[in-house]
Amino acid sequence: MKQQKEHWVKTLFSFADPCKGKMTLSVLCAILSVAGGFVPFWAVYEILLLFINRTVTLNNIMFWCLVGIGGYLIRVICFGISTILAHISAYTILEGIRLKIANRLMGAPLGEVMGRRIGCLKNIIMDKVEDLEPPLAHMIPELTSNLLLPIAIFIWMLAIDWRLGLAVLIAPVLAMIPMFFLMRNYNSQYAAYMEANNHVNNVIIEYVEGIEVVKAFNQSTSSYEKFVGAVKSFKDFTLAWFKSTWKTMNLMMAIMPTTLLGVLPIGLLLTQSGSITPAELAMGIILSLSIVGPLMKATTFINEAKSMEYAVEAANELLNLPVLPDSGRIVPIRHTDIVLQDVSFSYKVNSGKAGREGGLGRDSTEQNEVLHDISLKMPQGSFTALVGPSGGGKSTVARLIARFWDVTGGSISIGGTNIKELSIRQLSELVSFVTQDNFLFNCSLKENIRLGNPNATDEEVYAAAKAACCDDFIVRLEKGYDTPAGDAGRRLSGGEKQRIAIARAILKNAPIVILDEATAFTDPQNEDKIQKSIMALSKGKTLLVIAHRLSTIQNADQIVVLKKGQIVDCGKQEELLERCSLYADMWQAHIGAKNWSVGEKKEVAVNV
Numbered sequence: 001m002k003q004q005k006e007h008w009v010k011t012l013f014s015f016a017d018p019c020k021g022k023m024t025l026s027v028l029c030a031i032l033s034v035a036g037g038f039v040p041f042w043a044v045y046e047i048l049l050l051f052i053n054r055t056v057t058l059n060n061i062m063f064w065c066l067v068g069i070g071g072y073l074i075r076v077i078c079f080g081i082s083t084i085l086a087h088i089s090a091y092t093i094l095e096g097i098r099l100k101i102a103n104r105l106m107g108a109p110l111g112e113v114m115g116r117r118i119g120c121l122k123n124i125i126m127d128k129v130e131d132l133e134p135p136l137a138h139m140i141p142e143l144t145s146n147l148l149l150p151i152a153i154f155i156w157m158l159a160i161d162w163r164l165g166l167a168v169l170i171a172p173v174l175a176m177i178p179m180f181f182l183m184r185n186y187n188s189q190y191a192a193y194m195e196a197n198n199h200v201n202n203v204i205i206e207y208v209e210g211i212e213v214v215k216a217f218n219q220s221t222s223s224y225e226k227f228v229g230a231v232k233s234f235k236d237f238t239l240a241w242f243k244s245t246w247k248t249m250n251l252m253m254a255i256m257p258t259t260l261l262g263v264l265p266i267g268l269l270l271t272q273s274g275s276i277t278p279a280e281l282a283m284g285i286i287l288s289l290s291i292v293g294p295l296m297k298a299t300t301f302i303n304e305a306k307s308m309e310y311a312v313e314a315a316n317e318l319l320n321l322p323v324l325p326d327s328g329r330i331v332p333i334r335h336t337d338i339v340l341q342d343v344s345f346s347y348k349v350n351s352g353k354a355g356r357e358g359g360l361g362r363d364s365t366e367q368n369e370v371l372h373d374i375s376l377k378m379p380q381g382s383f384t385a386l387v388g389p390s391g392g393g394k395s396t397v398a399r400l401i402a403r404f405w406d407v408t409g410g411s412i413s414i415g416g417t418n419i420k421e422l423s424i425r426q427l428s429e430l431v432s433f434v435t436q437d438n439f440l441f442n443c444s445l446k447e448n449i450r451l452g453n454p455n456a457t458d459e460e461v462y463a464a465a466k467a468a469c470c471d472d473f474i475v476r477l478e479k480g481y482d483t484p485a486g487d488a489g490r491r492l493s494g495g496e497k498q499r500i501a502i503a504r505a506i507l508k509n510a511p512i513v514i515l516d517e518a519t520a521f522t523d524p525q526n527e528d529k530i531q532k533s534i535m536a537l538s539k540g541k542t543l544l545v546i547a548h549r550l551s552t553i554q555n556a557d558q559i560v561v562l563k564k565g566q567i568v569d570c571g572k573q574e575e576l577l578e579r580c581s582l583y584a585d586m587w588q589a590h591i592g593a594k595n596w597s598v599g600e601k602k603e604v605a606v607n608v
C-alpha cells in the first residue's frame with residue numbers, strides 16, 4: 001500500500017517542538033506590534049479632532065504626540081522581539097532538520113547513501129534547508145502584521161461608516177482579477193522553474209565533481225559549453241516566465257495601491273451628506289493609504305511559501321530514507337566463519353522518472369537481481385579471493401557481508417549467527433572493509449590512522465603505520481604524523497593513501513578483513529609494499545579479497561569465480577587453472593599484461 005504523503009507544513013512544524021513557546025511569543029509580539037502601529041493613527045485622529053473642534057492646546061497636542069510616539073515605540077520594540085524570536089525558531093527548525101537528516105543518513109543502509117551524489121546531498125542539507133530560513137524567520141512577524149493590519153484597518157473603516165469600509169475594498173478586489181490570471185498556472189510554472197533550477201544545479205555539480213576527467217580528456221571546452229548552456233537556458237526560462245507575467249503582475253501592482261480612488265469620492269459624498277465628519281474622512285484617507293504597503297508585502301509570501309514547500313520536500317527525500325534494521329543485540333561470537341546461504345540480491349534502480357527534486361527521487365524503483373542463489377563458506381582464518389569478469393557481483397557480495405544493504409533472499413551468517421541478528425555496531429567491529437576509495441578526514445595523518453581505534457596510543461599508531469609500510473613516507477613530510485590530511489592528501493599518491501587506509505584497518509584489528517580492489521593503485525614498485533601491508537593486516541584473520549590483479553591472490557585458500565551473479569567455480573589456483581576455462585583465460589590475460597608491463601621496465605617477473 002502506498003504510504004500517504006505528509007503535508008509539507010506538518011513536516012515543517014514537526015521540527016518546531018523545541019521552539020513552540022518562542023514561536024507563540026513571536027506571534028503575540030507581532031500582534032502587539034500591529035496594535036501599537038495603530039496608536040499613531042488614533043493620535044493623529046484625535047489631534048485632527050482638536051483642530052476641528054477648536055480645542056487645541058499645547059498640552060493636548062503634546063499628550064497625543066506622546067501617545068503616538070508610545071504606540072510607535074511599542075510597534076518597533078514588539079516587532080524587533082518578534083523578529084528575534086522568529087529567527088531563533090527558524091534556526092532551531094533548520095538545526096533539527098539537518099540533525100535528523102544526518103541521523104537518517106547514519107541509520108540508512110550505507111549503499112543507499114553511497115548511491116547518491118555528494119553534491120546533491122550537500123545541496124539538500126545546506127542550500128535547500130537554508131532556503132527555509134528567510135521565509136520562516138520573516139513569515140511570523142511580517143505576515144502576521146501584513147495580514148492583521150489590513151483586516152484591522154478594514155474593521156476600523158467599517159466602524160466609521162460601512163460604506164467607507166467597502167470603498168477601501170474596491171482596489172484590492174479589482175487587483176484580485178489580474179491576480180487570479182497570474183495564479184492560474186502558478187503551480188505548474190513553479191514546478192517547471194524548480195526543474196530548470198535543479199537541472200542547472202546538477203550540471204554545476206557534474207562540472208565541479210568531474211573537473212579532473214574533463215581536463216584529462218581535454219573536454220574543458222565542451223563541458224564549459226554544457227555548463228554555459230544550462231545557465232543560459234535557465235536564464236531564458238526564468239525570463240520567459242517573468243515576461244509572460246509582466247503585464248498581469250504590473251496591472252495588479254498598479255491597481256492595488258489605488259485605494260484612495262474608492263475612498264476619496266465615496267468619503268466626500270458621505271461627508272457632504274453628513275454621514276461622516278471631516279475628521280473621519282481625513283482618518284479614512286490616512287487609513288486607506290496605510291493599507292497598501294502591507295497588502296503588497298503579503299503577496300510576496302505566496303512565492304516564499306512555494307519555495308518552502310519545495311525545500312521541505314527535498315529534505316523529506318532524505319528524511320524518508322529507509323532505515324537499516326538494527327537488532328541492537330551483542331551476540332557472543334565463538335568463531336568468524338562467514339557463510340552465505342542461497343544469497344540473492346537486487347538493487348533498487350531508479351527507473352528514470354525523476355523525483356520532484358530532479359533526479360534525486362527514488363520513488364519509482366525497479367528490482368534488478370544481480371546475485372542469484374550464492375552459497376559459499378569462508379572458514380575462520382582462511383583467505384578467500386573473489387574474481388571474475390567486471391559486473392559479475394564481486395563487490396556486491398563483499399558489501400552484503402558488511403551489510404551495506406540487506407540480502408533480498410537467503411542469509412549471511414558470521415560464527416553461525418545471521419548478521420541481521422548482530423547489532424550494527426558489533427558487525428562493524430567484526431569487519432574491516434578497505435576499498436580503493438580511501439577517504440582521509442581533515443585532521444592529521446596520525447588521527448586519520450587512529451580512526452581505526454580511537455583508544456590507540458601514539459606508539460600503537462606508529463606501529464600500525466610501520467606494519468602498513470607508510471611510516472617511511474609519513475616521516476619524510478615536514479610535520480610527519482601531524483601533517484594535516486588536507487595538505488598531505490594533495491601530495492600523497494594513490495598507493496600511499498591506500499597504505500594509510502590499511503594502517504587504519506590494522507589498528508582496528510577486526511577478525512574479518514575485506515579488501516575490495518584494495519590493490520587497485522598498485523604498480524610494480526608499490527606492489528611489494530602493499531602486499532607486505534596486507535599481510536600484516538590479514539595475519540590470522542578471515543580474509544576476503546576482491547582483486548583484478550590475480551598475482552596478488554594466487555596463494556588464496558580458495559578462489560571463487562563469479563560471473564553474472566553466479567559462482568562458476570571455486571578452488572585453489574592450480575585446480576582452477578586445470579578445470580575452469582574462465583579462470584585460466586583470466587590468468588593468461590593477467591600474466592600477459594604483467595609480463596608486458598614488467599618487460600617494459602626490463603625486469604623479470606619473479607612471482608608468477
Ligand SMILES: Nc1ncnc2c1ncn2[C@@H]1O[C@H](COP(=O)(O)OP(=O)(O)OP(=O)(O)O)[C@@H](O)[C@H]1O
Nearest residue numbers: 115347348349370389390391392393394395396397
Ligand atoms: N549501487 C548500485 N545500484 C544499482 N546497480 C548496481 C549498483 N552497484 C552495482 N550494480 C550492478 O550490480 C552488478 C554487479 O556489480 P558489482 O560492482 O558487484 O560487480 P563487480 O564484479 O564487483 O564489478 P567490477 O569488477 O567491475 O568492480 C552490475 O551489473 C552493476 O551494474
